[in-house]
Amino acid sequence: MTQTKVLLVACGAYNPPTHMHLRMFEIARDHLQRLGYKVIGGVVSPVHDAYEKKDLLSSTHRCAMLQLALKNSDWIKLSTWECQQDTWSRTRFVLQHHQNQLNSVLNDCNDSPNKRQRRDDLQWIPDDLKLGCEKPVQVKLLCGADFLESFGVPGLWADEDIETILGQHGLVVITREGSNPYKFIYESDILSKYQNNIIIVTEWIANEVSSTKIRRALRRSETVKYLIPDSVIDYIQKNSLYKAKDNKYLYPEFCGTQPFLTPSPSDVNMDSPSPNTQITALTYDCEFQNKKNSEQNDPCVNVPVTYIRVEHISGEHIENEVHYAERLSNDENSKRSAIGYPGQAVQIISTPTGDRIAKQGLTRPACLL
Structure with missing residues (x-):
């Protein structure tokens, strides 16, 4: 054939x-x-x-x-x-x-x-x-x-x-x-x-x-x-092909010398929380920090993430808490206002006394244009 x-x-x-x-x-x-x-x-x-x-x-x-x-x-x-x-x-x-x-x-x-x-x-x-x-x-x-x-x-x-x-x-x-x-x-x-x-x-x-x-x-x-x-x-x-002249996905020059893409929260390694603590979500609010920072007229402030939602599990009871700023505890005096940006993340560690501390994950915020 x-x-x-x-x-x-x-x-x-x-x-x-x-x-x-x-x-x-x-x-x-x-x-x-x-x-x-x-x-x-x-x-x-x-x-x-x-x-x-x-x-x-x-x-x-x-x-x-x-x-x-x-x-x-x-x-x-x-x-x-x-x-x-x-x-x-x-x-x-x-x-x-x-x-x-x-x-x-x-x-x-x-x-x-x-x-x-x-x-x-x-x-x-x-x-x-x-x-x-x-x-x-x-x-x-x-x-x-x-x-x-x-x-x-x-x-x-x-x-x-x-x-x-x-x-x-x-x-x-x-x-x-x-x-x-x-x-x-x-x-x-x-x-x-x-x-x-x-x-x-x-x-x-x-x-x-x-x-x-x-x-x-x-x-x-x-x-x-x-x-x-x-x-x-x-x-x-x-030959410098396919290069965008104005790239809104990168950091502007005043946010750092080396531009990079904003990482997803999943890109940041997270420490394991205590056995009785379960992190269910990371929530970010973009708001001005306070009057002092507002007077600086600086949209790029190196501060930690605003909110972290934590579930405390005790038997069959689940209690939701929303913690502010750097230290996670039930003490209202430790809560202070801060500013968060999409893309930022923090690490959770447990101290010997049972306190949960949020470590700042990124030192540079994502300044969206």
Whole structure:
């Protein structure tokens, strides 16, 4: 039985490329080869700069990052044809162009090796095709389940484009968590018509990494190590890409020399309370400390958290108390007003006499802008 030969083409912004973009090719090839196909190569085609998408970097940067990301792949290659056009190209024409170029190379397989090698300007053409005949080869569109569902958005796709993509090429769809592509195909008349040309590949190892989340993390100075290739990270840092000029999530300069994100209370190690004490909640009130601190006109006062709710358990009786300031006791004289900020936390320790003391967890408040 003759194997159907396939070239996988994936379109997208790749802003920036992630490990998930590359993994889609790998799991698709595994699945197709189990079905009896022969995958001869993969092609990444980044979208033109004219494509209207927020925060889209220039194709120069995106292609450079893709070159770095694909450096270790021996079968996935970059095609810059789409970026070199005068304007944005519809997906239908991107697939047709690559199919036509592929057919042209295959039709020249009877030419001399020297003539075939002179066609190496088409860098995305698999090396095996440049050296010998592998025809016919079908171009299939590799995409995620969200791309498939976009066919159901009114006015987004022309019917003739969907007919061409599905009828002449076909889809290889990678599932994502929470999606049901089989149900979506069943509920669409046009997708049901071409359901034999839609191959669903289940991604059993869930990975929700996306370029959008990567850009958000970079804007907030969070690490993206192990989410995108190290070479891409180096390129982003070297060229100062995806940096927000005004980041309201970081501390302002007057709150410290080193900005950092406000940690969650769960990020602070908490000492174990006494056996008869159970902490049920940490409650924060943002109010001015007192007249003295108000006169300082300083919104950033290094003081402990205002309130801590503690439950005393004695037999079946549970007594709720709300304690103020630094020392936790039933003595009203020890209670004094203080100011707390979201994100601050304290540590609870027990003294030999049974007193509970709140240790200040953070010395710098979260000054929200």
